[in-house]
Amino acid sequence: MKSVIGFDRICEWCGKKFVAHKSTTRYCCLPCNQKGYKREQREKKARENNEKVKFQSQGIDPEELKKKTYLSIKETCVYLGISRSTLYRNVRLGLLPVIGLGGRTIFKREDLDKFLDDLSTLDNN
Numbered sequence: 001m002k003s004v005i006g007f008d009r010i011c012e013w014c015g016k017k018f019v020a021h022k023s024t025t026r027y028c029c030l031p032c033n034q035k036g037y038k039r040e041q042r043e044k045k046a047r048e049n050n051e052k053v054k055f056q057s058q059g060i061d062p063e064e065l066k067k068k069t070y071l072s073i074k075e076t077c078v079y080l081g082i083s084r085s086t087l088y089r090n091v092r093l094g095l096l097p098v099i100g101l102g103g104r105t106i107f108k109r110e111d112l113d114k115f116l117d118d119l120s121t122l123d124n125n
């Protein structure tokens, strides 16, 4: 009697159940594999493009922000790569010091750099 070691998998392309020899196999057959791979590449490209468009539509170049001393709320979001609501949350939690200037809220870039440093320290732990 021959024993077959396999993993019950569902094909990510056609949804068919199949037995794979490796737990990492995601498609039931080569054509499904190729179609799935192509779709993945397309989605990845679209995602990258969206990111770019997001920065461009705001008219803010993240590189330019590194030369500034003070940043507006919008610029800070781009600089930190976070959304406005995440920014406000961090301010409320006291993680990001804000500077009020004539009714305008601005951020000191030094503080933002420190914030980013703290974040990466957290990630490493």
Ligand SMILES: [Zn+2]
Residues within 6 Å of the ligand: 011, 012, 013, 014, 015, 016, 027, 028, 029, 032
């Ligand atoms: Zn399939």
